[in-house]
Amino acid sequence: MASEPEETDERQVSERLRTHEDRFTKAERKVARVLHAEYPRAGLESLPTLAKRAQVSSPTVLRLITKLGYGGYGDFQAALLEEVNERMSVPAGRAVEHGGRLDDLSEGFGQIVDAVAGTDGRTSRTEFARIVELLARASGSIYTVGGFESEFCSLHLANLLGQVRPGVRNLGRVVASAPFEVLDMRRGDVLVAFDFRRYQSRTMQLCRQAAEQKAAVVVVTDPWLSPASAQAEHVLVCDSSGPGPFDSRASVVAVVEVLVSEVTALLGEHGSRRIAEVYELMAGSTWAESLVVEGEEGDAASEESSRRPAEPGRA
Structure with missing residues (x-):
């Protein structure tokens, strides 16, 4: 056999x-x-x-x-x-290897789906649960930071996480004060760093400083592992394969959104209350709300008209 x-x-x-x-x-x-x-x-x-x-x-x-x-x-x-x-691979070199356009768009979407599925397969459930617990229960502040191609990932996490718990800040890749903010980190704080090839020296420096300050460090990186991973308590590895010469960040966005979903569930009523407070502060700032107001005003006008007595000579 x-x-x-x-x-x-x-x-x-x-x-x-x-x-x-x-x-x-x-x-x-x-x-x-x-x-x-x-x-x-x-x-x-x-x-x-x-x-x-x-x-x-x-x-x-x-x-x-x-x-x-x-x-x-x-x-x-x-x-x-x-x-x-x-x-050390750069998009310019991969552009030459990539060649022409896709024969079928489904091929490109399929590569991204495969990257997300690959990230799911390589993610330790125990490690993921510990990170969720850390982000939900951290007694101090949570800082996020990204680099040239990953700043939007750190902003996405900060934006979503800040809606379910207090004390979330994005350092930003061009914020000159970031090293000083890291010096203020203490035990109980968390730094979540996004770093992908070719890797950012500044991100590695911030992770090293945060670890020295006894803050917990979480690194989200690609299969080649950022050198910053050596400073991390927890590491999440995201598949970066996708169509074209650029590494895909679709699986990183998926990881961020699943993380925040789990943190929200763990926070329970506290997280739900925080979301309600955020949207209460935003009341009146969205286009959709104006439609609701217009609809309510229209309904009120119709109701008032129906109660008003008919004018003489009108049916």
Whole structure:
């Protein structure tokens, strides 16, 4: 009887390191720490050099590599080099590879649907629940920050989350005071950072400062993992594949909206009351409300007319 083919693990080296941590022995964790600390440079060194730096034997390094799903140290380094190249990929280069237009628009929409489904499949339910709890129960403030292609994601989270709980602020990628605001962070505060390839030095700096201030750091990133992930208590990985030369953020928007939905449900009556208060403050500021007012005025006029006695000579 033919055996079932082994399922291929298409995750990047960095993501495998993060998700396999609970399977490592004490000695293997030493290797993982060295790899994380100087990622990806440490993994591109020779096997004896990496083993020496981690103060373990070469066979210990190889056991870790096997647990990550690689056939040998050469395979591991080849995957690491490919990941480095993908991390450095820019839209200009991908535009050449992409070529012409889609034969069918459904192909493009299908790629985005697949990216959202892939994000769902790689998201740990336990990790997600912890982040929901953190955002709902944080005793301090929640700050969001993004970069060149991800600022709108951080704004989207701040806008939605601010409607269900107080103390939510967006730092903005061009706000000069952001480093000073991070200095004011304390235990009980949360920084949610969105960072995607090619990654923003400023975002990494803010995450490092927030962690030093004892704030909780959540990083939302792509399969190649932002270096800022090393400073994070929690990491959410979003599939960025999509049509065209630009990485898609559709799965990031989906993650944000599911997060806020779960936070709202966890907050219960407090969240519902906050939403009602927000929309009460906005009363009279929307076009749809003007239609309701006009309709109500029209109904009142009709009712008044029906009560008014008919003029002499009119039927």
